[in-house]
Amino acid sequence: MVNSHILPHEFEFVEPHTLEEALTCMAAYPGKAQFMAGGTDLLVQMKMGRVRPEVIVGLSKIPALRYLILDQGLRIGALTTFRQIERSELIQRRYTALYEAAMAVTSIQIKTMGTLGGNLCHGSPAADSAPPLIAFGAEVKMINGDRERVVPLETFFAGAGQTLLTQEELMVEIRVPEPRANTGSAFMKLGRVSADLAKVSVAVVIEREQDICRDCKIVLGAVAEMPLRTKEAELILRGKIFKEDLVEEASLRVSEEVRPIDDSRSTSWYRKEVSRILVRDALNLAWERAV
Amino acid sequence: MTRGSVENFESPAKGLKIIGKPIPRHDAWEKALGLTAYAADFSLPGMLHGKVLRSQYPSAKILSIDTSKADRLSGVRAVITAKDVPRNESVTRFGQTHTVGGGFEGLYRVLADKKVHYLGEAVALVAAETEEIAKKTLELIQVEYEPLPGVFDPIEAMKPDAPPVQEGRPNIITHYEVVKGDVEQGFADAEVIVENTYRVPFVDHAYLEPESGVGWIDESGVITIRVSTQVIEHFRGVADVLNLPHNRVRVMGTYVGGGFGGKEDITVEAFLALLTxxxxxxxxxxxxxEESILSHSKRHPYVMSYKTGAKKDGRLTALKAQLVSDAGAYVYLSPWVLLYSMVDAAGPYRIPHVKVDGYTVLTNNTFTSANRGFGAPQVCFAYESQMDELAAQTGLAPHHVRMINYLEKGEALATGQVLDHHVGLKEATEKVLDALREGSPAAGKMKTGKGIASGMTSYGRMVFLHDTSRSHVSIEMDGSVTIRAGVQDIGGGQASSLCQITAEVLGVPLEDIKIYIADTALTPLAGTTTATRQLYMSGNATLIAAREVRKVLIKKAGEILGIDPVKLDLADREVIDKEGTGKGLSLKEVVRACASDGLPLYHVALFKAPFRNVAQFERIEGQVFPDFTFGTHGAQVAIDEETGQIHVLKLISSFDVGRAINRLSVEGQIEGGAIYAMGYALTEEVVLDKGVTRTPSFSEYLLPTSMDVPELTTLLIESGDGVGPFGAKGVGEPSVCSVAPAIANAVYDAIGVRIYDLPLTPEKIVKALKKVKDR
Incomplete structure (x- = not known):
């Protein structure tokens, strides 16, 4: 399918200024409308003719959904951009893997338009923000009319391009718990050029108690139909003395747990091969940071 | 970060006021401010929007085309298929002045008729009131296809039983050979022989500005096309398509948002003319x-088998090569590109025995044609990889093996063409080695390596094409100066250089010059902006024209002042006495005196390149090009052996540019060339799977961006011995030639593994390292 360079079909465009208005707009067009955050994914899909929403509810005029609030952890408004995240010293210090993921989001133009909520709701297995947020144990809050629900991000993804989000539902907030003391994190990504989607990405969060790995989470992107937490590998390290051979064993287990594919960006073989390397390096880096 | 330096041979800039200076181009501000009206920025009242319906199959019979539904759609103004094109097929000479034979002429078909030969071939044209309606119209045209077997590999296509790509002709378009000495004797003389097969991929030009134009009929009935092109002289081909006299079609070239050879062949011109x-x-x-990537020309993929022999001390004894290039579904410039490769195939080296065979072959892939470097970078990747393989085999340093074999002025290429201008390779390589010495330390687990590669690239067209250029320089009554030249400015500073040359000769500041370019009706034809020829050809034409105007002015001023004209000079809008008597006149006064005497205050110059006819093409002998530009690239890379990730830390380019007319432009060209070719080395590949493009957008086709650019160093040498104005050589295409092998050689230096196929992806590196480990 060829990008037509134009938005080839007619649609209605509404731009609410408040969250309430946005929900009202959506309710007024049952089954026909779609929310748009930064538009960096949706507009491309529309130009390719893959989606044809009759109504677009643009969210960019709702300032109330752009925020970073420290409140027993971190609350991030769904419309917060990657640019805002990479410029937050607090995130850099306390949620390093998330900061590194925001840094790795292709170009400055995309970072300025693209939002955290949009990135997650698009449901791509390569979404840069998903691995670190899952590793930090984030939850997402979604609302639909006056109903709201909060689900762990880990369970939010439902397949390639699919999430739990229903069409009328809007993700409004991402909640990231306060990391425990002595926690370190790291994010690594391989692309073909700097401005690229991930071939493989990895986020690791480790809680350390002297030589012991009290807890760890390992989450990979672009190696399965959705972001993948490799729990068996985590088990190898949890509660153990953090040692090279265990790190190797865990990394090897990751490369057995992942289910990558061949596509235009890389091959299944290579993705398996480097998953192990990235996990090992990310584990070591996160461990060093956990002091 | 960029750095640069210039080495002057015999203080060439002596006495020059504007030539050689780093002067911002006359059009720099308007471009930086976004004011330049590129092709798509232009609109006219009542303008329609055109679209092209393209083939969905790489090889298929067209059983029927039904446009009735499309015709009935409201807002549609034209639906055109092959049967509506006055002359749909013609044998084109691609801008040559005369028929030369040797496979150089090819079929130009405006719209597919009866058959489609590659995916994306144009089948129908539409024009509608809006772009949206035009798109909708395409969906309503019903084309019934019957898929046919195709051939997608040039080696397969050479076989006698391969399906013919074009009716009534063999798939092999042409075979050329270069023969020097007795190559088998050369291998018998060798003490070390290396033999390898190299492959390079399809590459897109990836200009920021895709193909674009606006056509209209002027008040006198002339079909006028304002288009982004490297060749306004396609006006003749457009007129032929419409069966109109050549003087009824006018092409105006816009400033071009990147050409790189992709706008050398006709793009939208004939489509616009038909719809208009x-x-x-x-x-x-x-x-x-996507349309640009799917349907327009690509750089030729080559399969190159190389066998190189040398003595243990590194002296080359023999080189044997076979080149096979994939021409895609139409001939276009494939024979020309192959011919360039043939001349360059042995590299800038002294080799007693050479045999090169080259074939260019039709397949059902996207057609291939000109791409910056035009056949030179492909073979350079092979012959420069071979030089490092020889160095590894003999235990000699890679630069040493090159230094002792470089050709020098007065020596001949394998074709017999004598290099009668400076060959600056030794200086270039020394400079690169110096710059590479200041290496960056390896970071973490990364391994670093350094590599060099040298190259040669011609500038100016092949001498048997009888190339010419014209330029018109005139001086106005107030002393301001006008240039009219049919050059296309594709971002290389083509127009600005002519302004500088004229300002220098007529002693006026740059701001006193106005240039009109690229209009077949109003500017003298200057030929194509291709083949790194504009500075050479139109620079010389403009230099002649400006000097003729200067002669008139100086002679008249001599008469008025009573001073021998040879003692007069033009500077700062004045005629001055070089001996410093203080006598002088303002330029304006002299111009008025000339005007009142009826003297010509303008000159149209014609510059002719050397002409030489070729008796036959099968074996390439003697002079093919006016001259060559020589240079060396150096690269430092860091590689993660576990992931195969390559980081280019440094790229160093050193070229003998003859004379830098504008240092900023020259350095800009060379830096741009380095990045253009870094993409070729590392990430760029148009992937075709049985004729179907798998990389139709910049999400799949990966270009380096500013974030990927390494430290760039440009080191100029000015021998003053080029055939361009003031001794300049061309740099536009030479600047890409040896980048990929320099990077490949640096990779080898870092990890001891050679990759024979571009691009050098991490996947290939990891696989190759694994193979070594398993052995």
Whole structure:
């Protein structure tokens, strides 16, 4: 399918200024409308003719959904951009893997338009923000009319391009718990050029108690139909003395747990091969940071 | 970060006021401010929007085309298929002045008729009131295809039983050979022989500005096309398509948002002319990015088998090569590109025995044609990889093996062409080695390596094409100066250089010059902006024209002042006495005196390149090009052996540019060339799977961006011994030639593994390292 360079079909465009208005707009067009955050994914899909929403509810005029609030952890408004995240010293210090993921989001133009909520709701297995947020144990809050629900991000993804989000539902907030003391994190990504989607990405969060790995989470992107937490590998390290051979064993287990594919960006073989390397390096880096 | 330096041979800039200076181009501000009206920025009242329906199959019979539904759609103004094109097929000489034979002429077919030969071939044209309606119209045209077997590999296509790509002709377009000495004797003399097969991929030009133009009919009935092109002289081909006299079609070239050879062949011109002619309305047509990648020309992929022999001390004894290039589904410039490769195939080296065979072959892939470097970078990747393989085999340093074999002025290429101008390779390589010495330390687990590669690239067209250029320089009554030259400015500073040359000769500041370019009706024809020829050809034409105007002015001033004209000079808008008597006149006064005497205050110059006819093409002998530009690239890379990730830390380019007319432009060209070719080395590949493009957008086709650019160093040498104005050589295409092998050689230096196929992806590196480990 060829990008037509134009938005080839007619649609209605509404731009609410408040969250309430946005929900009202959506309710007024049952089954026909779609929310748009930064538009960096949706507009491309529309130009390719893959989606044809009759109504677009643009969210960019709702300032109330752009925020970073420290409140027993971190609350991030769904419309917060990657640019805002990479410029937050607090995130850099306390949620390093998330900061590194925001840094790795292709170009400055995309970072300025693209939002955290949009990135997650698009449901791509390569979404840069998903691995670190899952590793930090984030939850997402979604609302639909006056109903709201909060689900762990880990369970939010439902397949390639699919999430739990229903069409009328809007993700409004991402909640990231306060990391425990002595926690370190790291994010690594391989692309073909700097401005690229991930071939493989990895986020690791480790809680350390002297030589012991009290807890760890390992989450990979672009190696399965959705972001993948490799729990068996985590088990190898949890509660153990953090040692090279265990790190190797865990990394090897990751490369057995992942289910990558061949596509235009890389091959299944290579993705398996480097998953192990990235996990090992990310584990070591996160461990060093956990002091 | 960029750095640069210049080495002057014999203080060439002596006495020059504007030539050689780093002067911002006359059009720099308007471009930086976004004011330049590129092709798609232009609109006319009542303008329609054109679109092209393209083949969905790489090889298929067209059983029927039904446009009745499309014709009935409201807002549609024209639907055109092959049967509506006055002359749909013609044998084109691609801008040559005369028929030369040797496979150089090829079929130009405007719209597919009866058969489609590659995916994306144009089948129908539409014009409608809006772009949206035009797109909708395409969906309503019903084309019934019967898929046919195709051939997608040039080696397969050479076989006698391969399906013919074009009716009534063999798939092999042409075979050339270069023979020097007795190559088998050369291998018998060798003490070390290396033999390898190299492959390079399809590459897109990836200009920021896709193909675009606006056509209309002017008040006198002339079909006028304002288009982003490297060749305004396609006006003749457009007129032929419409069966109109050549003087009834006018092409105006815009400033071009990147050409790189992709706008050398005709793009939207004939489509616009047909739609405009049919509707009587202005029409705009701009390709989408995917359309540009799917349907327009690519750089030729080559399969190159190389065997190189040398003595243990590194002296070369023999080189044997076979080149096979994939021409895609139409001939276009494939024979020309192959010919360039043939001349360059042995590299800039002294080799007693050489045998090169080259074939260019039709397949059902996207057609291939000119791409910056035009056949030179492909073979350079092979012959420069071979030089490092020889160095590894003999235990000699890679630069040493090159230094002792470089050709020098007065020596001949394998074709017999004598290099009668400076060959600056030794200086270039020394400079690169110096710059590489200041290496960056390896970071973490990364391994670093350094590599060099040298190259040669011609500038100016092949001498048997009888190339010419014209330029018109005139001086106005107030002393301001006008240039009219049919050059296309594709971002290389083509127009600005002519302004500088004229300002230098007529002693006026740059701001006193106004240049009109690229209009077949109003500017003297200057030929194509291709083949790194504009500075050479139109620079010389403009230099002649400006000097003729200067002669008139100085002679008249001599008469008025009573001073021998040889003692007079033009500077700062004045005629001055070089001996410093203080006598002088303002330029304006002299111009007025000339005007009142009826003297010509203008000159149209014709510059002719050396002409030489070729008796036959099968074996390439003697002079093919006016001259060559020589240079060396150096690269430092860091590689993660576990992931195969390559980081280019440094790219160093050193070229003998003859004379830098504008240092900023020259350095800009060379830096741009380095990055252009870094993409070729590392990430860029148009992937075709049985004729189907798998990389149709910049999400799949990966270009380096500013974030990927390493430290760039440009080191100029000015021998003053080029055939361009003031001794300049061309740099536009030479600047890409040896980048990929320099990077490949640096990779080898870092990890001891050679990759024979571009691009050098991490996947290939990891696989190759694994193979070594398993052994």
């Amino acid at each position: 002619f049919k509707t009587g309305r202005p029409v705009k047509l701009t390709y989408t990015r």
